[in-house]
Amino acid sequence: MSKLHITTYPSPILREGSKPIPISELPKYKNLIKEMVSFMKEKDGLGLAAPQIGQNIQLAIVSTNDGAIALINPKIIKKSWKKENGEEGCLSLPSIFGMVKRHSKISVLTFSQAGKEITFTAKGLFARVIQHEIDHLNGILFIDRTKKITQGKDELEKLEKDVKNKK
Ligand code: ZN
Numbered sequence: 001m002s003k004l005h006i007t008t009y010p011s012p013i014l015r016e017g018s019k020p021i022p023i024s025e026l027p028k029y030k031n032l033i034k035e036m037v038s039f040m041k042e043k044d045g046l047g048l049a050a051p052q053i054g055q056n057i058q059l060a061i062v063s064t065n066d067g068a069i070a071l072i073n074p075k076i077i078k079k080s081w082k083k084e085n086g087e088e089g090c091l092s093l094p095s096i097f098g099m100v101k102r103h104s105k106i107s108v109l110t111f112s113q114a115g116k117e118i119t120f121t122a123k124g125l126f127a128r129v130i131q132h133e134i135d136h137l138n139g140i141l142f143i144d145r146t147k148k149i150t151q152g153k154d155e156l157e158k159l160e161k162d163v164k165n166k167k
Pocket of ligand 1: 089090091092132136
């Protein structure tokens, strides 16, 4: 079992922008990246962003057919005009799902764990997961983008009521 914990909505940590990781400090994050990968697998997630484990740093893990990859200070540098609608969920919003429109193809600029700048393109579900995770690094959740909640509408309304009562 991992010692990491999921930060769930409406934690303010999920609403904060995340700080870039200084590339010279990357070796310090090696263990955290490993822990996040196994935690994501344990939770059956397709992606996990650092704010979801309580850390506002620009780091996210995304699962691919060839295993998990770490996105470090990632940026979307190109996006397709074409968008696709698809259902999304989030470990920080358990049992809530909704339809979200995402760019069908994107180009991403990120850093490798060795501190090397890399760019790659992603499409379909892979592109969707990356856009979802980069949103997390900017304090954006899929419920901000959805026009249709498909599951967990009542839970979400209850959580949103709690947010309003706290203000
Ligand atoms: Zn999420």
